[in-house]
Every structure is written in structure tokens, then in C-alpha cells.
Amino acid sequence: MSTLSLRLPSSLHDKIRELSERDEVSINQFIVTAVAEKASALLTVEYLEARAQRGSRTQFDRILARVPNVPPVPGDELPNQPRRSKTLQPTRRAGRRPVSKRARPVR
Numbered sequence: 001m002s003t004l005s006l007r008l009p010s011s012l013h014d015k016i017r018e019l020s021e022r023d024e025v026s027i028n029q030f031i032v033t034a035v036a037e038k039a040s041a042l043l044t045v046e047y048l049e050a051r052a053q054r055g056s057r058t059q060f061d062r063i064l065a066r067v068p069n070v071p072p073v074p075g076d077e078l079p080n081q082p083r084r085s086k087t088l089q090p091t092r093r094a095g096r097r098p099v100s101k102r103a104r105p106v107r
Contacts, residue, residue: 006031
């Protein structure tokens, strides 16, 4: 276990204190959990981007072509009037740099 000295604006410290009390955990545990959640999210994005690079559109189309063209199982039908949905497209945060292994100061 290591110790980290952290400077927080008073307003943020007050909010963290309030939220940790509401969650019935210490401020330390609240911050540890928040950092772990953020790290997990960043690592998941990196993992999914690496997996996407290994994907093959040709192989995907070949596999999809093997799916039989049959009516859906009862209860699995699409609604009569499909909802308008946005086309799913890969997203990338502008200016995103690789996460360094060296800790960066919090601003």
C-alpha cells in the first residue's frame, strides 16, 4: 500500500465527504473506488480498440452469410414501427493520447 498526498479544492472535498457518507464508506475508500473505476474504463477502451484492430470485415460478412434467413423466434420480433436510432460508428476522443505508466498530476 502506498500513500499519496492529494490537493483538492474545498468544494470538491466537501462533495466527496458528502457522497462517501451517503455511501457509508470512508473518503479514502470512496477515492480508491473512483480511481479504480476510471482506470477500468480506460483499460477497457484500450482492450476493445486492440480487439477491433484484429477484426476482419470480410470474415464477419462470411460468418453472417451463414445465418439462415428465417422468421424470428416468437417474442423476438422487431416492433412494428422501428425506433429511429443513430447509426453506430466507432468513436474516438479527439486528442486522446496513450495512457502513460507514469502518474500524471491531477489539475
